[in-house]
Amino acid sequence: MKRVVLALAALGILSVNSVMAAPVSYQSVLTGKVASTVSVGSAVTEGQTLVTVETLAGPMAAAKSTVTGTVTAVNVTVGSDVSRDQIVVTVESK
Numbered sequence: 001m002k003r004v005v006l007a008l009a010a011l012g013i014l015s016v017n018s019v020m021a022a023p024v025s026y027q028s029v030l031t032g033k034v035a036s037t038v039s040v041g042s043a044v045t046e047g048q049t050l051v052t053v054e055t056l057a058g059p060m061a062a063a064k065s066t067v068t069g070t071v072t073a074v075n076v077t078v079g080s081d082v083s084r085d086q087i088v089v090t091v092e093s094k
């Protein structure tokens with residue numbers, strides 16, 4: 001019985017932690033010149049493009065959101081150069 005209570009308590013703690021908002025930083029998967037970005041304060045959904053980069057084939061997504069939330073920081077500007085693995089946007093998940 002004691003083990004069951006401890007297991008349920010642990011699950012309860014884990015479920016509370018998963019509900020809390022957490023900042024998620026996104027890195028660019030491409031190198032190039034920034035073509036567009038989302039704005040700080042914007043609401044974003046999972047799968048939404050956060051930053052696009054100019055390529056020979058035209059603008060391509062350099063970072064996409066994996067969570068639904070609000071943009072809290074944008075670390076690049078349109079026209080600036082970005083490199084692969086550079087942190088470009090932070091989103092506070094819901």
